[in-house]
Amino acid sequence: MNKRANVLVTGAGGQIGSELVAALREVNNIVYPSDIRAPENPQEHFLQLDVLDKERMREIVIEYEIEEIFHLAAILSAKGEENPMLAWRVNLESVLTVLELAAEFKLFKVFIPSSIAVFGLGTPKDNTPQNTITAPDTVYGITKLAGERWCNYYYNKKGVDVRSLRYPGLVGYKTLPGGGTTDYAVDIYHKALKDGHYDCYISKDVAMPMMYMPDAIRATVELLQAPPDNLTVRSSYNLSAMSFTPEQIAASIKKHIPTFTIDYKPDFRDDIARTWPSSIDDSAARREWNWRHEYDLDKMTEDMLMNLEGV
Numbered sequence: 001m002n003k004r005a006n007v008l009v010t011g012a013g014g015q016i017g018s019e020l021v022a023a024l025r026e027v028n029n030i031v032y033p034s035d036i037r038a039p040e041n042p043q044e045h046f047l048q049l050d051v052l053d054k055e056r057m058r059e060i061v062i063e064y065e066i067e068e069i070f071h072l073a074a075i076l077s078a079k080g081e082e083n084p085m086l087a088w089r090v091n092l093e094s095v096l097t098v099l100e101l102a103a104e105f106k107l108f109k110v111f112i113p114s115s116i117a118v119f120g121l122g123t124p125k126d127n128t129p130q131n132t133i134t135a136p137d138t139v140y141g142i143t144k145l146a147g148e149r150w151c152n153y154y155y156n157k158k159g160v161d162v163r164s165l166r167y168p169g170l171v172g173y174k175t176l177p178g179g180g181t182t183d184y185a186v187d188i189y190h191k192a193l194k195d196g197h198y199d200c201y202i203s204k205d206v207a208m209p210m211m212y213m214p215d216a217i218r219a220t221v222e223l224l225q226a227p228p229d230n231l232t233v234r235s236s237y238n239l240s241a242m243s244f245t246p247e248q249i250a251a252s253i254k255k256h257i258p259t260f261t262i263d264y265k266p267d268f269r270d271d272i273a274r275t276w277p278s279s280i281d282d283s284a285a286r287r288e289w290n291w292r293h294e295y296d297l298d299k300m301t302e303d304m305l306m307n308l309e310g311v
């Protein structure tokens with residue numbers, strides 16, 4: 001049983017953070033959600049924090065006796081292309097700040113997520129292996145790949161117990177996504193219920209690896225609870241649940257809303273999607289810390305529509 005730690009979550013107001021904080025509260029002592037933006041509704045123990053403010057992050061670690069950091073703050077893939085220098089700074093300088101603090105204060109663990117965006121056009125597209133060509137074509141992917149290497153470096157050189165997942169595109173109903181290439185797979189459910197129609201910015205036959213949010217949250221908690229000696233990957237684990245194209249998610253929605261229609265109007269995000277894998281080999285995660293996904297496309301569609309209908 002892990003010790004119940006005091007935990008800082010950066011970027012906690014985002015798509016993952018707003019669901020992960022509740023899960024972390026089940027297994028930790030005090031969880032301090034933080035974000036550059038103040039929350040819309042009052043949140044217990046919330047701290048305003050710009051992750052580029054190294055001194056403030058250091059003060060928080062000391063003042064609140066932080067023992068673990070979940071570093072979620074980032075500029076995602078589509079937004080990163082609009083402001084590459086900001087993405088570089090937010091996504092990478094802050095990773096180094098977190099790793100330095102972990103080494104200095106001997107934090108129990110840190111979690112720094114990566115992404116399927118570390119892969120690129122030269123990467124094998126199907127069943128992409130854990131260790132393969134990583135040659136990203138987006139600034140987001142470049143920052144995530146550099147971050148992975150720094151994680152591995154701090155584990156090897158400074159003994160930091162750093163853990164990471166290469167999340168696929170994440171789909172959830174509780175919050176809207178923050179400017180990634182896979183956002184369409186969330187928007188499509190909202191528009192299906194509201195308008196009965198969706199204009200999709202990804203081509204109909206482009207498959208991307210995806211995961212339903214409850215699986216992603218459980219994967220994160222389970223990875224953090226795994227005994228350190230079981231883990232051989234300290235850069236970032238491949239993680240997978242399902243892969244689908246826009247045409248396939250539309251077909252899944254039509255089973256519930258037969259009148260639903262979709263048109264395809266690919267934009268620059270389609271170009272990004274084409275550089276990413278179609279499916280992921282996550283056998284290392286399954287073998288080393290017993291990862292098992294629960295949701296496939298139809299099960300996710302049923303749950304998304306049921307929950308969004310109630311909103």
Ligand SMILES: NC(=O)c1ccc[n+]([C@@H]2O[C@H](COP(=O)([O-])OP(=O)(O)OC[C@H]3O[C@@H](n4cnc5c(N)ncnc54)[C@H](O)[C@@H]3O)[C@@H](O)[C@H]2O)c1
Nearest residue numbers: 011013014015016036050051072073074115167169170178
């Ligand atoms: N959502 C996905 O599909 C997905 C897939 C792969 C990887 N990831 C990774 O997971 C992590 C969380 O992603 P998400 O989807 O919740 O992102 P998001 O865009 O929804 O949330 C990111 C949060 O970071 C905050 N933020 C931005 N700049 C900041 C700064 N300077 N200081 C403090 N906070 C700042 C934003 O206000 C936002 O609340 C990121 O590292 C992301 O790269 C997400």
